Amino acid sequence: MKCPYCVSEIDDAALACPHCTRDLYLFKPLLERIGALEAEVAEQKLRLDALTPVTEAPGDAAAEAASGWWPWIAPLVLLLAAHFTITIWFDLPTLWLRVASLFIPLPFGYFALRGSNRRFGPVLAGGAAMALLAVLLMSAVVAMIDHTPVLPANWREWQEFLQYATSITMSFATGMIIGRQRGTLQRSELRQHAMLIKAAGMINSRTLNPERLHGQVEALQKLMAAAMAAGTTLASIATGLKDVAGG
Known part of the structure; x- marks a missing residue:
């Protein structure tokens, strides 16, 4: 993860930034919640994409029109x-x-x-x-x-x-x-x-x-x-x- 203060790469389990020495305990729960929501939204997006109808071939469209x-x-x-x-x-x-x-x-x-x-x-x-x-x-x-x-x-x-x-x-x-x-x-x-x-x-x-x-x-x-x-x-x-x- 990146430190929200100095944008340095730090360990995910760190409670303080080793570069700028600032505490992270106020930001970690919020970052975890945002990450979980982003993951769930991404999963829902994949499911929505799966619902997108596939483009029909001309023959299939004609058959559907004939039987419609x-x-x-x-x-x-x-x-x-x-x-x-x-x-x-x-x-x-x-x-x-x-x-x-x-x-x-x-x-x-x-x-x-x-x-x-x-x-x-x-x-x-x-x-x-x-x-x-x-x-x-x-x-x-x-x-x-x-x-x-x-x-x-x-x-x-x-x-x-x-x-x-x-x-x-x-x-x-x-x-x-x-x-x-x-x-x-x-x-x-x-x-x-x-x-x-x-x-x-x-x-x-x-x-x-x-x-x-x-x-x-x-x-x-x-x-x-x-x-x-x-x-x-x-x-x-x-x-x-x-x-x-x-x-």
């Missing part, structure tokens, strides 16, 4: 299959279709954002487009069988059309919120921990507990995400079952 539409295509196909099975094949009440439409899009919204770098807005717009297309295709199937217009004929029918599409979109959005919350916590956990360690070193306070503070931040994020997911779930149920309950 399944969170929107799969619920569309399942919604159409549920519509055909419930309303046409078994001729069951519309309530069963509305209930199925509340649950089918949710897991696909979850996987659309879980572990991906997609932005929330475009994914939600894709979910809304999927919902509108699903309702439009359902209407087209009914029109082919019953010989009725594909598009709604009056404002009330348009209202039902849009409310049904909104309920599907909100279900998809609920899954998105849950997926983004879990993915964000997983990716940012080490970054938050490293930042708290640096803050502890800068403040040099014995009262600051980085692990406790990190737990409080994570708990707050989970609470906010749960509240948002609950809100979109209630909105999905309200819009999906409004007309059925009212009728």
Whole structure:
């Protein structure tokens, strides 16, 4: 180590500098604490570097882009299959279709954002487009069988059309919120921990507990995400079952 007074190289176990003869007992605990914090921050940095995504080859990127539409295509196909099975094949009440439409899009919204770098807005717009297309295709199937217009004929029918599409979109959005919350916590956990360690070193306070503070931040994020997911779930149920309950 170096003497903090004369910057001479001295033994790590020395209690006084042999060159300038000054005592080191006030500086050694502080230097040891700073050294321990620097070592821990360096370890966290190595772990963060390991999380950095590897650059994909052009072929891998093309394959991912080609398969990246399944969170929107799969619920569309399942919604159409549920519509055909419930309303046409078994001729069951519309309530069963509305209930199925509340649950089918949710897991696909979850996987659309879980572990991906997609932005929330475009994914939600894709979910809304999927919902509108699903309702439009359902209407087209009914029109082919019953010989009725594909598009709604009056404002009330348009209202039902849009409310049904909104309920599907909100279900998809609920899954998105849950997926983004879990993915964000997983990716940012080490970054938050490293930042708290640096803050502890800068403040040099014995009262600051980085692990406790990190737990409080994570708990707050989970609470906010749960509240948002609950809100979109209630909105999905309200819009999906409004007309059925009212009728």
